[in-house]
Amino acid sequence: MMSRIDDERYSFLAFARNHVFVTLFGIVAPVLLFACFIGYPIVYTIYLSFFEWNGMAPTKTFVGLANYSYMFGDKYFYISLENNLKWLVVSLAFPVVLGFLIAYAMRVRAVYFPTLLRTAIFFPVTMSLVAVGLMFLLILNPIFGAFDTVLRALGLGFLVSEWFGDYRIAIYTLAFVGGWAFTGLPMIFYFAGIGDVPKETFDAARIEGAGHLRMMLRVALPQLRSVTAVVVMLTLFESLKAFDLIAVMTKGAPFGRTNVLGYLVYLESFWNSRFGYGATVSVAILVLSIAIATLMLGTVFRGAFDV
Amino acid sequence: MSSVALLTERRTFKRLRFAAPRLFATLLAFILAAIWLGPLALMVMTSIKPNKEFLNGPFALPIAPTFEPYQKVWEGLNFGVLMQNSVLYATTGSALAVLLALVPAFALSRFEIPGKKYVFALLLTGLILPQQTVLIPLYAVLRSLHLLDTRIGLIIVHGVYGMPAQILILRGFMTTIPREIEKAAQIEGATDFQIFTKIILPLSVPGIVVGYTLNFIAIWKEFVFALVFLNSENILPVTVGMLKLNSDRYITAFNLPAAGLVISQIPIVILFILTYRGISSGNFVGSVKG
Amino acid sequence: MxxxxxxxxxxxxxxxxxxxxxxxxxxxxxxxxxxxxxxxxxxxxxxxxxxxxxxxxxxxxxxxxxxxxxxxxxxxxxxxxxxxxxxxxxxxxxxxxxxxxxxxxxxxxxxxxxxxxxxxxxxxxxxxxxxxxxxxxxxxxxxxxxxxxxxxxxxxxxxxxxxxxxxxxxxxxxxxxxxxxxxxxxxxxxxxxxxxxxxxxxxxxxxxxxxxxxxxxxxxxxxxxxxxxxAGFIGSPAMNFLELSKADTKLVDREHELEFPVSDRLRAVLDKYRKAKVVLGLRPDALRPAPRNAEPAGAPRFSVDVAQHLGHETLLDASRGPHRLVARVSGTDDSKIGETRAFLLDLDNMHLFDPDSGANLASGGTGPNAR
Structure with a gap:
């Protein structure tokens, strides 16, 4: 294309003159849509976080930083934040690590029926979390649930717990159910990624006498940095978005112990009609996700997205 | 090598040659199947048990299998309407997302645009933004446009929020189309618009299919937007309508909710079978990464 | 058109x-x-x-x-x-x-x-x-x-x-x-x-x-x-370059006992040339081994390092001291590896270059980096 990148006069306007169609429909239109449906909502959320508003009344009351100071003293905010972090840890440990191990096992044919299993593990990724939640409500039911029956049959009856009733484990139950539905995604990414790693590097390592552990850690993983970066980012945002399962399975019970930030926003805004405070928690989520993303891209995954 | 081969070649994955011991492989396959296939199989089995077999335990095989639970939830939840709505949202929302994404993907894949990286940063923001953070203002925007609790309102929201991912997927795909093909068209006298419609668009069909399918699944699964922006029974999608299954009226004998969630998954199963090769072999990963 | x-x-x-x-x-x-x-x-x-x-x-x-x-x-x-x-x-x-x-x-x-x-x-x-x-x-x-x-x-x-x-x-x-x-x-x-x-x-x-x-x-x-x-880019195998000293009407490398006569045309060029060093360019076809029984006195002698037999012709990689060259010779040539042979020159097929600028002395051309 005629692009005068070599020219000092080259500017966006010069480009626009030469490429009217591309500029209009390829740049201006999407940027406008972004401004209306993504940019404006973000700005509005920040604006709203300085007000008190019940969502209906025509007037909003300016309260300055009151919502923020309330948030930092709000017990439920801290519980939710902690739950999001627990969720993130479980998601990184269970679906991501397991997804990698499964992908590796399938690549080295350490498992039978890899195609069937890959389909089975990926399938929950396509399920709505409402369906997944409902399903595990039945399976983890304290009286009629299949899971407890299996545990008892395996002689592990002492592990049987109130999966949703016990406030100490309820959030982990939810995170593991989420992990069950999420594992397929890291697995697919790693499966494709390992397929792109030059096979010769594995052969060479094997001839040098490396075992599977060494090959995973020293041969496969270092060559999968960009895949890991994508997967970890996806996991991160997935954990911060956690909402559906909670809405279906616990609604924050017991005693708000399974609240996460996303659900707190929904509760405060649409049930308690405290839109200002809901917006404040939204801002917290936003800051948190941008901060973590920037931190990770700047350190662990520096350069992983360079094309 | 001609570009044709590059575009149509299905990526074949190299298998690594060393196999693990037989016992280990069997055990691993069994465990994985139990964890991921087990719950699904259990639900299907539960869904065809009559009420009175409920007390036989979760693993008791159905003695007198029946489709009565299906009939009951289909009528009770008005599943016909829910399905229609979900299909409508998923097909049109994805179509809108892809349509909105096509020209931007073309622009970002083929041109050196000054300020391109800012457009990219904007895109990524749209991609990582937690839905909950924009719920309130979107609610307000939709209300002021009188689109709250309407089908068209939800479709627009899905279209716009599907666009960033579609731009990335399509852009990744379009960058694999050899530059020289486009230069040849340019030499032959084609304008940007003609290059787009006559060359890039027809060659991007596989990428569009992948993007559309992924978006379809995403909208089918979507819950938060529909929950907050819709209220009227007759326009709810399956995900929101299904919530009713989690009530004393339906959950007593397990077979009703089980039947409900099997039904809710049928369209995705069909889609999954149709596009299985494209999606679950991970071929789309390349286009997303690119 | x-x-x-x-x-x-x-x-x-x-x-x-x-x-x-x-x-x-x-x-x-x-x-x-x-x-x-x-x-x-x-x-x-x-x-x-x-x-x-x-x-x-x-x-x-x-x-x-x-x-x-x-x-x-x-x-x-x-x-x-x-x-x-x-x-x-x-x-x-x-x-x-x-x-x-x-x-x-x-x-x-x-x-x-x-x-x-x-x-x-x-x-x-x-x-x-x-x-x-x-x-x-x-x-x-x-x-x-x-x-x-x-x-x-x-x-x-x-x-x-x-x-x-x-x-x-x-x-x-x-x-x-x-x-x-x-x-x-x-x-x-x-x-x-x-x-x-x-x-x-x-x-x-x-x-x-x-x-x-x-x-x-x-x-x-x-x-x-x-x-x-x-000269080096056009023609295959590429032209051979030998850096030599000007000595009266000849080009020599005394240390390695090499002596090249030049044609009358080039002698006129050399007369006008003021530097001591000059690069001689020889196409591979401008060289052929003299018959073993009739080696002319003073002919340049090179030892054969490699003989590439292509059938219709043979390429001889030969050297003497720091000088290296390739000669395109008849397919029937029987030079042995390690053998030292005297070479006959095609005097009309020689080129002279300025060792510093690379310019061809005869054509009055400019060097490759002149602007």
Whole structure:
């Protein structure tokens, strides 16, 4: 294309003159849509976080930083934040690590029926979390649930717990159910990624006498940095978005112990009609996700997205 | 090598040659199947048990299998309407997302645009933004446009929020189309618009299919937007309508909710079978990464 | 039909100067080959003529029209790409007809012209096939047909033969030359292959680092290279260079007992030359071993390191001290490896170069880096 990148006069306007169609429909239109449906909502959320508003009344009351100071003293905010972090840890440990191990096992044919299993593990990724939640409500039911029956049959009856009733484990139950539905995604990414790693590097390592552990850690993983970066980012945002399962399975019970930030926003805004405070928690989520993303891209995954 | 081969070649994955011991492989396959296939199989089995077999335990095989639970939830939840709505949202929302994404993907894949990286940063923001953070203002925007609790309102929201991912997927795909093909068209006298419609668009069909399918699944699964922006029974999608299954009226004998969630998954199963090769072999990963 | 003039053409990417100042005059109906090693600026030059890359400064005329800032479609050109760049989703007919459809020619006009050009290029049997169902040679001809069918003033070709295998390439070379003799369309042809340049062009433009080293007819470039770069680039195996000292009417390296006589023509050149060191250029064909029983006294002697027997000829890699050379000799030559042989010289086939600038002393040319 005629692009005068070599020219000092080259500017966006010069480009626009030469490429009217591309500029209009390829740049201006999407940027406008972004401004209306993504940019404006973000700005509005920040604006709203300085007000008190019940969502209906025509007037909003300016309260300055009151919502923020309330948030930092709000017990439920801290519980939710902690739950999001627990969720993130479980998601990184269970679906991501397991997804990698499964992908590796399938690549080295350490498992039978890899195609069937890959389909089975990926399938929950396509399920709505409402369906997944409902399903595990039945399976983890304290009286009629299949899971407890299996545990008892395996002689592990002492592990049987109130999966949703016990406030100490309820959030982990939810995170593991989420992990069950999420594992397929890291697995697919790693499966494709390992397929792109030059096979010769594995052969060479094997001839040098490396075992599977060494090959995973020293041969496969270092060559999968960009895949890991994508997967970890996806996991991160997935954990911060956690909402559906909670809405279906616990609604924050017991005693708000399974609240996460996303659900707190929904509760405060649409049930308690405290839109200002809901917006404040939204801002917290936003800051948190941008901060973590920037931190990770700047350190662990520096350069992983360079094309 | 001609570009044709590059575009149509299905990526074949190299298998690594060393196999693990037989016992280990069997055990691993069994465990994985139990964890991921087990719950699904259990639900299907539960869904065809009559009420009175409920007390036989979760693993008791159905003695007198029946489709009565299906009939009951289909009528009770008005599943016909829910399905229609979900299909409508998923097909049109994805179509809108892809349509909105096509020209931007073309622009970002083929041109050196000054300020391109800012457009990219904007895109990524749209991609990582937690839905909950924009719920309130979107609610307000939709209300002021009188689109709250309407089908068209939800479709627009899905279209716009599907666009960033579609731009990335399509852009990744379009960058694999050899530059020289486009230069040849340019030499032959084609304008940007003609290059787009006559060359890039027809060659991007596989990428569009992948993007559309992924978006379809995403909208089918979507819950938060529909929950907050819709209220009227007759326009709810399956995900929101299904919530009713989690009530004393339906959950007593397990077979009703089980039947409900099997039904809710049928369209995705069909889609999954149709596009299985494209999606679950991970071929789309390349286009997303690119 | 059109001539092409590049007047003070300059190309910069930011601060990096790719082509400092280029002046080329391409006559109407001629076949000009731009040749040089990769990175020499030949493809950039072609892309600037095509309008695929903007010209930083200078003026480009096609058929006396100033097209410097016009888009490709208004330049009256057609182009054949290295990868052919056929549209994979269209059949051969639509590929060839693409440009005419864009220009909204009538259906019947398009049809006749496509069939006409297809039969000339012997691809009329494949008009409804997709490119992927064609062989490399057929694809190449489709690309050529797409360029020819619009009857442009200028053909631009960017290494169009380098994706073909060796045998097809030789065929396609003479085919292209034949086509050019028939249609006589001005052609600018880019290649890195010096044998393609020699066999196809009316004029060869040898480039290095964005600068023209020499622009002349093929045989002139071969026989009177402007400098050491051109001398080394054109011809295979490459010309041998020996750095020697001027001694009266001879060139010598006393330390290694080498002595070369020069022809009368070159003696006159040497007389005017003031430096002590001079580079002697010898084509591999200018050397042949003297019969063992009749070695003339004072003939330069080299020991044979490698003998490459090609059947119809043999290439001898020989050396003496720091000097190394390749001689192209008869296939019946029986030199043994390690043997020292006296060589006879073709006095009319010798070149002298300035060791510092690389310029050919006889032609009064400039060195490769002069601006």
């Amino acid at each position: 059109a001539s092409v003039s590049l007047i003070n053409i300059e190309k910069r990417y930011g601060a990096q100067v790719v082509i400092p100042k280029l002046n080329v005059e391409i006559a109407d109906g001629s076949f000009v080959v731009l040749v040089g090693p990769s990175g020499c600026g030949k493809t950039t030059t072609l892309n600037m003529i095509a309008g695929l890359e903007p010209i930083t400064a200078g003026q480009l005329l096609i058929g006396a029209r100033d097209v410097t800032d016009l888009p490709p479609k208004n330049r009256d050109i057609a182009m054949v790409f290295q990868s052919y760049a056929l549209f994979p989703h269209m059949n051969v007919f639509d590929n060839i007809a693409f440009g005419m459809k864009i220009r909204r020619l009538s259906r019947s006009e398009i049809d006749t012209r496509v069939r006409n050009v297809a039969s000339r290029l012997r691809i009329d049997a494949f008009l409804d096939r997709r490119p992927k169902a064609l062989s490399g040679g057929q694809r190449q001809r489709v690309a050529l047909a797409r360029a020819m069918v619009r009857r442009p003033g200028v053909f631009l070709m960017d290494e169009p033969l380098s994706n073909l295998d060796a045998k097809l390439r030789i065929e396609a070379r003479s085919f292209l030359t034949k086509m050019h003799h028939e249609v006589r369309t001005t052609t600018v042809y880019v290649t890195h292959d010096q044998s393609e340049a020699m066999t196809m062009g009316d004029t060869i433009v040898v480039m290095k680092d964005g600068l023209i080293q020499q622009a002349a007819a093929p045989l002139e470039v071969y026989n009177e290279p402007a400098n050491m770069f051109v």
